[in-house]
Amino acid sequence: MSHRLAADGFDEGTGVAMASQRASGPEYLHANALQQPQWPDQGRLDAVLGRLERLPPLVFAGECDQLRERLAAVARGEAFLLQGGDCAETFAGTTAAGIQGKLRTLLQMAVVLTYAASVPVVKVGRMAGQFAKPRSAATEVRDGVELPVYRGDAVNGLEFTAAARTLDPGRLLEAYHCSAATLNLCRAFVSGGYADLRQVHAWNQDFVAASPAGQRYERLAGEIDRAIAFMHACGVNPEQFRAVEFYSSHEALLLDYERALIRADARTGQRYDLSAHLLWIGERTRDPAGAHVAFARSIRNPLAVKVGPATTAPDVLALAEALDPDREPGRLTLITRMGAGRIADVLPPLVEAVTASGRPVAWVCDPMHANTSITASGQKTRDFDDVLAEVTGFFEVHRALGTHPGGIHLEFTGDDVTECTGGGHHLTESDLHHRYETACDPRLNRGQSLDLAFLVAEHYRQHTAVHSAPSAAADRDAGRAAR
Numbered sequence: 001m002s003h004r005l006a007a008d009g010f011d012e013g014t015g016v017a018m019a020s021q022r023a024s025g026p027e028y029l030h031a032n033a034l035q036q037p038q039w040p041d042q043g044r045l046d047a048v049l050g051r052l053e054r055l056p057p058l059v060f061a062g063e064c065d066q067l068r069e070r071l072a073a074v075a076r077g078e079a080f081l082l083q084g085g086d087c088a089e090t091f092a093g094t095t096a097a098g099i100q101g102k103l104r105t106l107l108q109m110a111v112v113l114t115y116a117a118s119v120p121v122v123k124v125g126r127m128a129g130q131f132a133k134p135r136s137a138a139t140e141v142r143d144g145v146e147l148p149v150y151r152g153d154a155v156n157g158l159e160f161t162a163a164a165r166t167l168d169p170g171r172l173l174e175a176y177h178c179s180a181a182t183l184n185l186c187r188a189f190v191s192g193g194y195a196d197l198r199q200v201h202a203w204n205q206d207f208v209a210a211s212p213a214g215q216r217y218e219r220l221a222g223e224i225d226r227a228i229a230f231m232h233a234c235g236v237n238p239e240q241f242r243a244v245e246f247y248s249s250h251e252a253l254l255l256d257y258e259r260a261l262i263r264a265d266a267r268t269g270q271r272y273d274l275s276a277h278l279l280w281i282g283e284r285t286r287d288p289a290g291a292h293v294a295f296a297r298s299i300r301n302p303l304a305v306k307v308g309p310a311t312t313a314p315d316v317l318a319l320a321e322a323l324d325p326d327r328e329p330g331r332l333t334l335i336t337r338m339g340a341g342r343i344a345d346v347l348p349p350l351v352e353a354v355t356a357s358g359r360p361v362a363w364v365c366d367p368m369h370a371n372t373s374i375t376a377s378g379q380k381t382r383d384f385d386d387v388l389a390e391v392t393g394f395f396e397v398h399r400a401l402g403t404h405p406g407g408i409h410l411e412f413t414g415d416d417v418t419e420c421t422g423g424g425h426h427l428t429e430s431d432l433h434h435r436y437e438t439a440c441d442p443r444l445n446r447g448q449s450l451d452l453a454f455l456v457a458e459h460y461r462q463h464t465a466v467h468s469a470p471s472a473a474a475d476r477d478a479g480r481a482a483r
Contacts, residue, residue: 033255033291035134035284037155037167045169045256052172052260057274058128058179059248061265061300067247067277068302070122072330074362074406080119080460081333081364081407082110083249083278084449085126087441088133091153094178099185101414102127104203105446107195107244108217109453115224116457117464122247126411128182129250129276131175132257133440134284150439154254158439172257179248179275186246195244200224212424213450249278249304253285255295262299270300280304280335283369288318297323304333308370309342313353320359329360335409336363339370340389347397355403364407365394372441375429381442384422388455395459399466408456412444413437423448 039045073079085102086093102125110121131154140149140160147165150158154175157164189195200221231237252258252273261275273279279299283306285292296303303323307316316334324332334354338346354361367390371382391408398405418434419442421427436442444452 032287032289034287035253035282036255037151039167039169039256041169048169048172049256049260052176052257055176057261057263058176058183059274059277061263061267061270061272061274063247064272064274064277064301066245067122067124068328068330070245070330071278071302071333071362072360073120074122074333075329075360075404077404077406078120079122080113080117081122081124081362081409082106082113083124083126083364083407084109084410084412086130086413087411087443088152088439089127089130089178089182090158090439091131091174091178093439094181096185098414099127099182100189101446102412103186103189103246103414105412105414105449106246108200108203108446109449110244111197111200111224112217112220112450112453113457113460115220116454117460119460119464122407123244124247124249124278125186126249126409128179128186128248129175131171131178132251132253134251134253134282153439154257169256172254172260175257176261176275183248186248190246191243195246197224198228211447211450213447213454216454217450247277249280250276251282252279252292252296253282255291258295265300268300271298273299273301276301278302278304278333280306280333282306283308283337286319288315288322293319293322302330302333304335304364306335306337306366306369307350308336309338309346311346311350313349316350316354317357320354320357320361324359324361327359330362332359333362333364333406335366336394337366337369338390338393340367340386340393342370343390343393344397347394348401351397351401351403355401362406363394363398363403364409365391365405366409367391367394368409368411368441368444375432377429377432379429379432379436379442381429381432382420384420384427384444384448384451387420387444388452391452391456392459395463399463402467405460405463408452410444410449410452411441412446412449414446416447417443417445419443419445420448424451 074081084106106123106125110123113121132152135149135151137149139146142160147162148156150156154171156167258273258275261273262271263274264271279301281292281296286305305319320332336347367387368382371386371390372380374380395405417437418427418431419436419438421429424447
């Protein structure tokens, strides 16, 4: 049995940032900053931040602008956002195999959604910066020993020892370098042939024989092969087949780190946080009067906010006004994390209020965080059926309101871990001990991720069929009238 948890300038041609903007600014330095580490050595922190200010940016301002355009298409109902990756990245997990596995899973899910749902997919990794986690308590007690809680590898270590749990600002530099390594490899993969659509079978060779989801994916890959062969025979060989756009994202939690990676764009003079393309604000730090919202308001990156079941319509409107006062398409994404049993009741008032306000936001479903439970043995888990139920509720709400279900936000890995129950292999709580490897919260494994992608594609097809039917009927009526 389990019990439910409560829910600076740039080079003009390349956009490479040259000067930090941390010192310039603003009100967020004095706002209420929650979930910040109490670093024990201010001098060491200052030295680390000074070094971060002098290091190159991890992404470019022009790429952030491009992602904002893609997210504007999501907000208009013309595309779908797939955002996913680790709950908490680790330094030890920053390996070629680990990075490739997560990227491959994201690409496979995107192929399923693009082909099966006939929708352009904006691919954003929860990668290359997700090294910090908000926590509900400052300390952890085991066998009478109390130590600081693990806050992610950017802050302290996972091992339950006094040395590992000591907060160390030097880890911020390691987080930067691991993020750079992850981005470098992802860029090489997506532009160097690995992401070529003609590789859809190669992504699956190690997976298809032992997995129901892999076998289903292989059949879809065969259909894609035939479609590509047909287009090639017709003389069509578009560049889009050979490379994909990939963007990075993480929660902008550690304000010291984020401030140190702000750079000013020489094209416009505007400030970007170039630690990632997309930054989001978590449920615990989304106070419109708090430091995280004030920080996010000061940068030009596209932004997202997590909103949970206690969120009210006035809360959402206040956040939208604070973060997107100009009502700019692509600027703001709202990521809902309501819980399978609550989404049908709590999401509609929020969508209705934002729609009535005329704000062009993208609505995205996080079906993971409000569906966490603890087993009798004390392990966190999530049941695949609950994850799917929240996704289903998300689509049903948007179908009823005539609004666009803009995407999903997931925690997954490319490995065959056993952290979430259910899915094609019907994992149970007794299976969790086989490969329970997460540093924080349970993640979908590769098979469960593909299972979910096929189910999301089906929901999206049904949604578009419902909302295109009146238009099709009107076209037929117009044609009969013309005749």
